[in-house]
Amino acid sequence: MSDIEPWLTELLRLNDEEEKMTDKQIKIVQAAVEIFSEKGFAGSSTSEIAQKAGVAEGTIFRHYKTKKELLLSIVAPMMTKLIAPFAVKDFTKILEADYPNVEQFLRAITVNRLEFARKHFPVIKIFMHEIPFHTELREQFKETVAVLVLEKAYKAIRHFQEKGQIIEMPAPSSMRLIASTIIGLLITRFLLAPDSEWDEAKEIDYTINFIMYGLSPRA
Amino acid sequence: MSDIEPWLTELLRLNDEEEKMTDKQIKIVQAAVEIFSEKGFAGSSTSEIAQKAGVAEGTIFRHYKTKKELLLSIVAPMMTKLIAPFAVKDFTKILEADYPNVEQFLRAITVNRLEFARKHFPVIKIFMHEIPFHTELREQFKETVAVLVLEKAYKAIRHFQEKGQIIEMPAPSSMRLIASTIIGLLITRFLLAPDSEWDEAKEIDYTINFIMYGLSPRA
Amino acid sequence: MSDIEPWLTELLRLNDEEEKMTDKQIKIVQAAVEIFSEKGFAGSSTSEIAQKAGVAEGTIFRHYKTKKELLLSIVAPMMTKLIAPFAVKDFTKILEADYPNVEQFLRAITVNRLEFARKHFPVIKIFMHEIPFHTELREQFKETVAVLVLEKAYKAIRHFQEKGQIIEMPAPSSMRLIASTIIGLLITRFLLAPDSEWDEAKEIDYTINFIMYGLSPRA
Amino acid sequence: MSDIEPWLTELLRLNDEEEKMTDKQIKIVQAAVEIFSEKGFAGSSTSEIAQKAGVAEGTIFRHYKTKKELLLSIVAPMMTKLIAPFAVKDFTKILEADYPNVEQFLRAITVNRLEFARKHFPVIKIFMHEIPFHTELREQFKETVAVLVLEKAYKAIRHFQEKGQIIEMPAPSSMRLIASTIIGLLITRFLLAPDSEWDEAKEIDYTINFIMYGLSPRA
DNA sequence: AATGAATGAGAGTTCATTCAT
DNA sequence: AATGAATGAACTCTCATTCAT
Numbered sequence: 049m050s051d052i053e054p055w056l057t058e059l060l061r062l063n064d065e066e067e068k069m070t071d072k073q074i075k076i077v078q079a080a081v082e083i084f085s086e087k088g089f090a091g092s093s094t095s096e097i098a099q100k101a102g103v104a105e106g107t108i109f110r111h112y113k114t115k116k117e118l119l120l121s122i123v124a125p126m127m128t129k130l131i132a133p134f135a136v137k138d139f140t141k142i143l144e145a146d147y148p149n150v151e152q153f154l155r156a157i158t159v160n161r162l163e164f165a166r167k168h169f170p171v172i173k174i175f176m177h178e179i180p181f182h183t184e185l186r187e188q189f190k191e192t193v194a195v196l197v198l199e200k201a202y203k204a205i206r207h208f209q210e211k212g213q214i215i216e217m218p219a220p221s222s223m224r225l226i227a228s229t230i231i232g233l234l235i236t237r238f239l240l241a242p243d244s245e246w247d248e249a250k251e252i253d254y255t256i257n258f259i260m261y262g263l264s265p266r267a
Numbered sequence: 268m269s270d271i272e273p274w275l276t277e278l279l280r281l282n283d284e285e286e287k288m289t290d291k292q293i294k295i296v297q298a299a300v301e302i303f304s305e306k307g308f309a310g311s312s313t314s315e316i317a318q319k320a321g322v323a324e325g326t327i328f329r330h331y332k333t334k335k336e337l338l339l340s341i342v343a344p345m346m347t348k349l350i351a352p353f354a355v356k357d358f359t360k361i362l363e364a365d366y367p368n369v370e371q372f373l374r375a376i377t378v379n380r381l382e383f384a385r386k387h388f389p390v391i392k393i394f395m396h397e398i399p400f401h402t403e404l405r406e407q408f409k410e411t412v413a414v415l416v417l418e419k420a421y422k423a424i425r426h427f428q429e430k431g432q433i434i435e436m437p438a439p440s441s442m443r444l445i446a447s448t449i450i451g452l453l454i455t456r457f458l459l460a461p462d463s464e465w466d467e468a469k470e471i472d473y474t475i476n477f478i479m480y481g482l483s484p485r486a
Numbered sequence: 487m488s489d490i491e492p493w494l495t496e497l498l499r500l501n502d503e504e505e506k507m508t509d510k511q512i513k514i515v516q517a518a519v520e521i522f523s524e525k526g527f528a529g530s531s532t533s534e535i536a537q538k539a540g541v542a543e544g545t546i547f548r549h550y551k552t553k554k555e556l557l558l559s560i561v562a563p564m565m566t567k568l569i570a571p572f573a574v575k576d577f578t579k580i581l582e583a584d585y586p587n588v589e590q591f592l593r594a595i596t597v598n599r600l601e602f603a604r605k606h607f608p609v610i611k612i613f614m615h616e617i618p619f620h621t622e623l624r625e626q627f628k629e630t631v632a633v634l635v636l637e638k639a640y641k642a643i644r645h646f647q648e649k650g651q652i653i654e655m656p657a658p659s660s661m662r663l664i665a666s667t668i669i670g671l672l673i674t675r676f677l678l679a680p681d682s683e684w685d686e687a688k689e690i691d692y693t694i695n696f697i698m699y700g701l702s703p704r705a
Numbered sequence: 706m707s708d709i710e711p712w713l714t715e716l717l718r719l720n721d722e723e724e725k726m727t728d729k730q731i732k733i734v735q736a737a738v739e740i741f742s743e744k745g746f747a748g749s750s751t752s753e754i755a756q757k758a759g760v761a762e763g764t765i766f767r768h769y770k771t772k773k774e775l776l777l778s779i780v781a782p783m784m785t786k787l788i789a790p791f792a793v794k795d796f797t798k799i800l801e802a803d804y805p806n807v808e809q810f811l812r813a814i815t816v817n818r819l820e821f822a823r824k825h826f827p828v829i830k831i832f833m834h835e836i837p838f839h840t841e842l843r844e845q846f847k848e849t850v851a852v853l854v855l856e857k858a859y860k861a862i863r864h865f866q867e868k869g870q871i872i873e874m875p876a877p878s879s880m881r882l883i884a885s886t887i888i889g890l891l892i893t894r895f896l897l898a899p900d901s902e903w904d905e906a907k908e909i910d911y912t913i914n915f916i917m918y919g920l921s922p923r924a
Numbered sequence: 925a926a927t928g929a930a931t932g933a934g935a936g937t938t939c940a941t942t943c944a945t
Numbered sequence: 946a947a948t949g950a951a952t953g954a955a956c957t958c959t960c961a962t963t964c965a966t
Binding site: 093094095105106108109113114115 | 959960961962963964
Binding site for chain 6: 926927928929930931932933934935936937938939940941942943944945
C-alpha cells in the first residue's frame with residue numbers, strides 16, 4: 049500500500065461542488081450542518097439556521113425549496129463520497145495489483161475511512177441520525193451502498209478467501225464482522241472518546257490484528 | 268454455561284413497574300414508544316401520541332409534565348435493565364464459578380443481550396437516537412454504564428488475560444473490539460436485516476469464534 | 487363619640503357565616519383569597535387553589551359550581567360589610583344623637599373603615615381589581631353603595647351644611663373630596679407603605695384636619 | 706400660570722415613538738390597549754387581540770417575543786410620560802419663576818394631569834391593574850416615580866412651606882393629602898362618572914380650593 | 925439574489941370542569 | 946363529602962413557508 053491512494057483521494061474530490069454557490073449559500077450550508085448535527089433535523093429551526101448563517105429567513109428558501117431539501121443537499125453528496133473507495137471500475141485488478149494480502153487492504157480501507165470520518169464527522173452524524181426517518185435517504189443509500197459497496201466488498205472477501213488468506217465463511221458474515229470492527233473503531237474515536245488521549249497507530253494495529261486473527265483460516 | 272442465566276433473567280424483571288399506572292397511562296406509554304421510535308422524539312407530536320393511545324391530549328400532561336418527561340420515563344428505566352447483567356455484586360465470583368473460559372462468558376453475554384434487544388428493540392432505538400441531544404440522558408448513561416459496566420467489563424477482561432485465555436492488550440481496546448463485534452451483531456440482526464433469513468445459531472458461532480480467535484494469545 | 491361604635495361593630499358581625507362550612511371549604515376560601523389577591527382572578531388557577539388548600543381539584547367544584555362563583559362568594563359578603571356603617575335605618579337620628587359635629591363623625595368613619603381595611607385588606611384588593619371586569623359585581627356594588635351609602639352620605643353632608651359646619655357645595659363634590667382623602671389614607675397605609683413606620687394617630691389627625699379646613703365655611 | 710405650559714407640553718411629546726412600526730404593529734398595539742383595558746391582561750387572549758387587529762396571531766409574536774412583552778411595550782413608555790412634568794432639571798427655578806403661589810402651581814399640575822389622563826386613560830387603567838402583578842413594572846415605577854416625582858414634589862412642598870403659603874407638616878403627609886385629592890378628581894371624572902354631566906371648571910375650583918384651605922396655615 | 929414582515933397551521937401546555945368511584 | 950383521572954377547548958408560542966419590495 050502506498051502512502052497516498054491516488055484513486056481514492058481523487059474520488060474524494062467528487063461532488064465538492066461548492067462552486068457556483070453564493071457566499072450566503074455556503075454560510076447557510078455551514079450553519080445547517082452545525083445545527084442539524086447538534087440538535088437533529090427535526091429539532092432545528094430554519095430561523096436558527098438563518099440567524100447563525102447571518103442571512104434573512106427568506107434567503108434559505110431562495111436556494112432550497114424546503115427545509116428537507118436543505119438536508120438532502122447536505123447529506124446526499126456525502127453518501128457518494130462515503131462509497132468512493134469502492135466506486136472504481138476494475139476493482140479486482142486493483143486488488144490484485146495493489147493489495148497482495150488482506151492486511152494491506154484492510155489497513156488501507158481503515159486509514160482511509162478514518163480520515164474521511166475525521167473530515168466529515170458532523171455530516172456523517174446527521175446522516176446516521178436521519179436515515180431511519182427519511183425514505184428517500186434510505187432508498188438512495190440502499191441503491192448505492194447495497195448495490196455498489198456490498199458487491200465490491202463481497203468480491204474482495206471472496207478474492208482473499210480464494211487465496212486462502214481468510215477463513216471460509218459466507219461473505220455477508222465476514223463483511224459484518226469486519227465492518228463492525230472498523231466502524232466500532234470510528235465511533236469510539238469520534239463519538240465516544242473524541243477528547244481522550246488516543247494512540248491512533250496502536251489502536252489501528254490492534255484493530256487490524258484483531259480482524260486478521262479473527263478471520264484467519266483455522267489451523 | 269447453563270441454558271438459562273438465573274442471575275441474569277432475574278435482574279431483568281427489575282423495574283417492570285408498570286403497576287400503579289392507569290389503563291390510559293399504559294396506553295400513552297405504548298403509543299409514545301411506537302411513535303418516538305418511528306419518527307424520533309422531535310418529529311413526534313403529543314397530539315399524535317394521544318390519538319394513537321386513544322386519550323385526550325390533556326391526559327398525557329396529567330401524567331407527564333412535559334413531552335420530554337414522557338421520553339425520559341420511557342428511556343431511563345431501560346438503561347437500568349440494559350446494564351442489569353453487570354449490576355451484580357460479586358462479579359468476580361460469578362466469573363470464577365460460572366465461566367471457566369472466555370467463550371462461555373462471551374456466549375452468555377451475547378445470547379442474553381440478543382434477547383434483551385429483541386424484547387426492547389423500539390426503546391433501544393429511541394435511546395440511541397436521543398442520547399446525543401439530551402444532556403440528562405447522556406449524564407445518566409455515563410454514570411451507570413461508564414462506572415458500572417466498564418468497570419466490571421475491564422475486570423472480566425483482565426481476569427481472562429491473567430488466566431492466559433486472551434491476549435495482553437489494554438482493557439479498553441479489548442473492550443472496544445468485543446463490544447463492536449457484539450453490537451454489530453445486534454444491529455445487523457434488528458436494524459439492517461430484520462426481515463431477512465438468518466441462521467441465528469450460526470451467526471452467533473461466527474461472532475464468538477471471530478472474537479475468540481481475534482483475541483487469542485498469539486503463538 | 488364613644489370609643490366603640492356599638493351599632494357599627496354589631497353590623498360587622500353580619501354575614502360572618504363561615505358556619506355550616508366544612509373544614510375543607512374554609513381552607514378553599516382561605517387559599518382562594520390568598521391566591522386571587524396575589525395573582526388576580528384571571529391569573530389564578532383552580533388547581534393552584536386546590537393545592538394550597540390541600541384538597542383535590544374536584545372538591546372546589548363540589549362547593550362552587552364555577553371558579554367565578556368562588557370569587558363572588560368571597561367578594562360579595564365583603565361588600566355588605568363595607569357599607570355596614572351606613573346600613574342603619576335612622577341614620578339622621580344617629581347623626582343628631584351621636585355626632586354633634588362633623589369632626590367627630592369623620593373621625594368615627596375614618597377610624598372604623600381603617601380597622602375594616604386592616605382586617606379585610608386582601609379581599610378588598612381582590613374586589614377593587616375585579617370590579618371592572620364583572621358586570622354582576624358592578625351592578626351589585628351600584629345597587630348597594632350608590633343607593634345606600636351615597637344617599638346616607640349626602641344626607642349627612644347636607645345635615646352638616648345646614649348646621650353651618652361645612653361650606654355650601656354640591657353634596658357629590660363634597661363627598662368626592664372627603665372620600666378621596668380618606669381612601670387616600672387607607673391606600674397609603676395598606677398598599678403603598680405597608681411596612682414603613684407610620685404614626686397612625688398623627689396621620690389621622692392630619693387627615694381629619696385637612697378635610698375640616700378644606701371644607702370649612704370661608705370667612 | 707400661562708394657558709399653555711411649554712415645558713410640560715414639550716415633554717409630553719417624548720417617546721411618542723411609534724415610528725418604525727409597521728402598519729400591522731400599530732394595529733396590534735391599538736387592539737391590545739383596547740382589550741387589555743377591557744378585560745385585564747390575564748383575561749385577554751392573544752388570539753382575540755390578533756383578530757381585533759386584523760392580523761394573524763403569529764404576527765404578534767414576530768414583534769413581541771411574549772404576551773407580556775407586548776404589555777410592557779404599552780405600559781412602560783406611559784410611565785415616562787406620566788412623570789414628565791417633574792422630569793425637568795431646574796425644578797426650583799421653574800417654581801420661582803412661573804409659580805409665585807401654590808394655587809397656580811396646583812392648578813397647573815391638576816389641569817395638566819387631567820389632560821394627560823383624558824388622553825391616556827385606557828393605558829393608565831391597564832397600568833393600575835397590572836402593577837400589583839408584575840414585579841418589573843413595580844420596580845420600574847418605584848425607580849422613576851419614587852426617586853423622581855417624590856423628590857421634586859417634596860421640594861415644591863417645602864418651598865411653599867418656607868414661603869409660609871402652606872401649613873408646616875411632614876412633606877409626605879402633605880403630599881399624600883394633595884395627591885389623594887387630585888387623583889380622586891381624576892378617578893371620579895374618568896372612572897366613576899365618565900358619562901355624567903360635569904362642570905369641569907367648577908369641580909377643579911372646588912378641588913383646588915379644598916386643598917388650599919385644607920393646607921392653609923392655621924390662624 | 926436578498927430581505928424580513930406576514931402567515932396560519934400546528935406545536936406543547938394549561939385549565940375549568942365533569943364524573944365514576 | 947371527597948377524590949383525582951379524564952377531558953377538550955383554549956391558550957401562548959413556534960415554525961416552515963410565501964411574497965411584496
